[in-house]
Amino acid sequence: MGSVKESLRHTRFGGSMLLRALLIWIVIIAVETIHGIVRRILLVPLVGESLSNQAGVFIGSGLIVVVVWTAYDWLAAYSLRAQLLIGALWCLLTFSFETGLGYSLGYSPDQILAGYDPWQGGLMLFGMVILLCSLLIVSRLRGR
Numbered sequence: 001m002g003s004v005k006e007s008l009r010h011t012r013f014g015g016s017m018l019l020r021a022l023l024i025w026i027v028i029i030a031v032e033t034i035h036g037i038v039r040r041i042l043l044v045p046l047v048g049e050s051l052s053n054q055a056g057v058f059i060g061s062g063l064i065v066v067v068v069w070t071a072y073d074w075l076a077a078y079s080l081r082a083q084l085l086i087g088a089l090w091c092l093l094t095f096s097f098e099t100g101l102g103y104s105l106g107y108s109p110d111q112i113l114a115g116y117d118p119w120q121g122g123l124m125l126f127g128m129v130i131l132l133c134s135l136l137i138v139s140r141l142r143g144r
Helices: 017-042 049-075 080-104 109-114 124-141
Strands: none
Touching: 017 049, 017 080, 049 124, 080 109, 080 124
């Protein structure tokens, strides 16, 4: 079995797979941020914060799959190992981003973590599983 470095080696597209993965994550976060702003403006007033957050996880998961679908061939992460490593990296970066954003907006650690707790109505773990597996999902959808 190859090393992590071998799994994320340079490919024919130039540059490193890791750099491309980071650039794709930035696009994912930008799309999710815009989605969050639009959801807060349009959906929260109609259905409330909790239901809006729950719907947002499913909508956001779909947006992640669309971004990954679009960038899949450019990323060229075709091995299972590379797909899972990149998915794990995206989850770590996203959790760090969400935590930092939550703190900057004045949310307590308990409020931030509640979004990940299904017993409190939080569905962010579902979204993280989709993010983790997004390359696998797209790979299967593309028949690879």
